[in-house]
Amino acid sequence: xxxxxxxxxxxxxxxxxxxxxxxxxxxxxxxxxxxxxxxxxxxxxxxxxxxxxxxxxxxxxxxxxxxxxxxxxxxxxxxxxxxxxxxxxxxxxxxxxxxxxxxxxxxxxxxxxxxxxxxxxxxxxxxxxxxxxxxxxxxxxxxxxxxxxxxxxxxxxxxxxxxxxxxxxxxxxxxxxxxxxxxxxxxxxxxxxxxxxxxxxxxxxxxxxxxxxxxxxxxxxxxxxxxxxxxxxxxxxxxxxxxxxxxxxxxxxxxxxxxxxxxxxxxxxxxxxxxxxxxxxxxxxxxxxxxxxxxxx
Numbered sequence: 001x002x003x004x005x006x007x008x009x010x011x012x013x014x015x016x017x018x019x020x021x022x023x024x025x026x027x028x029x030x031x032x033x034x035x036x037x038x039x040x041x042x043x044x045x046x047x048x049x050x051x052x053x054x055x056x057x058x059x060x061x062x063x064x065x066x067x068x069x070x071x072x073x074x075x076x077x078x079x080x081x082x083x084x085x086x087x088x089x090x091x092x093x094x095x096x097x098x099x100x101x102x103x104x105x106x107x108x109x110x111x112x113x114x115x116x117x118x119x120x121x122x123x124x125x126x127x128x129x130x131x132x133x134x135x136x137x138x139x140x141x142x143x144x145x146x147x148x149x150x151x152x153x154x155x156x157x158x159x160x161x162x163x164x165x166x167x168x169x170x171x172x173x174x175x176x177x178x179x180x181x182x183x184x185x186x187x188x189x190x191x192x193x194x195x196x197x198x199x200x201x202x203x204x205x206x207x208x209x210x211x212x213x214x215x216x217x218x219x220x221x222x223x224x225x226x227x228x229x230x231x232x233x234x235x236x237x238x239x240x241x242x243x244x245x246x247x248x249x250x251x252x253x254x255x256x257x258x259x260x261x262x263x264x265x266x267x268x269x270x271x272x273x274x275x276x277x278x279x280x281x282x283x284x285x286x287x288x289x290x291x292x293x294x295x296x297x
Contacts, residue, residue, distance in 0.1 A: 041277075047270035058266055066271035076255070083251040084279070086166050087235040090173040094230050095223065097174065098181040102222075103215075105182070106189035120182045128176055132243040135172040139163045139244070164246025172244050173234045180233070181226030188222025189215065224287045232280040252276050 049062050070076050104116045123131065138146045141161045162168045192215065200210040216223075238253035245251065252272055259269040 044270050044273055044277075047267055048274045050267050052265060052267050056264065066267050067275075069268065070271050070275060079250050079252060079255050080275070082166060082249065083235050083253075086169050086173065086241070086249065086251060087231045089170045090177065090234045091227050091231045093170065093174045094178050094181050095227060097178060098185050098226065101178075101182045102185040102189050105186040107194075117186075120179050123175065124179055128239050129243075131176055132172055132240045135168065135175070136163065136243055139168050139171070163244065164248060166245060166249040168244040169241045169249040169251070172240045173230075173237065176237075176240060177230045177233055180229045181223075184222040184226040184229075185219060186222070188219040192218045221291065224291060228283055228287045231283050235279055235283075236276050 047058060048066055049064060050058050051061065051063055051065075052058050071080075101116060101120055105113050105120070107113075108116065139162055140146070140148065141163045143149060143152055145163070162171070196214050196218075197210050200214055201207075205213065235251075236253055237251070238257060241249050241251045241254050242257070245254070252275065256269055256272045256276070259265050259272060
């Protein structure tokens, strides 16, 4: 008698014994994400559409009043605009500063490249609070501010008066998050074949045209990844705006802290946090679409 054997194409089915080991290895990570990410996110979203009683209890009925208050109030809309404006300006200025630093790291002489890398990474070992306090001392509006003191020492008027404003938050945010843009950008620049730039220069292209025609397009992956990180972290920051922004530099993170610790309005706090998450997800979605829309060469 002939025994018929059935061949199963690989990748379509696995015996249970072969699935047990991968499932067992993935279970701790999946369980961790479910407990500490999925459940808190769903709880946050549910709080944003509930109401809080005068006694502090949170429950039904479902409502969108929290989002209507957040998006309908001119004050809250101004804070939302401040958040996006500060994050956008910080990202633009970080890009302008990151390219020279990243190109030095990728193309510079070995000693200069290492020194630049150390200078870029070194601030990461210092707390954000310490760095923000340092900028508070530097940008002080009065003669006690370091910058104004130096200007007065050389006979110039102390005209630097940006502390407690959105521009102070932009300056400090660029300093805080610049390394997170330089590192992926330097990695992308390091993967660009040097002969492409040399060929463009040999064909008569000036440096600026070689940069915009070759270096910039080929470094988009690192640029978009770093810019997304800088924008989302700046939009969700709290410490730097709290220490440097004042009322002019109020952002959603500071408003969220006030709603939680001062007003004790948990549904409104959840709505603010949900909006912050929505902003971050929107930025990630846009950059993902931009990357997928780039033509492959």
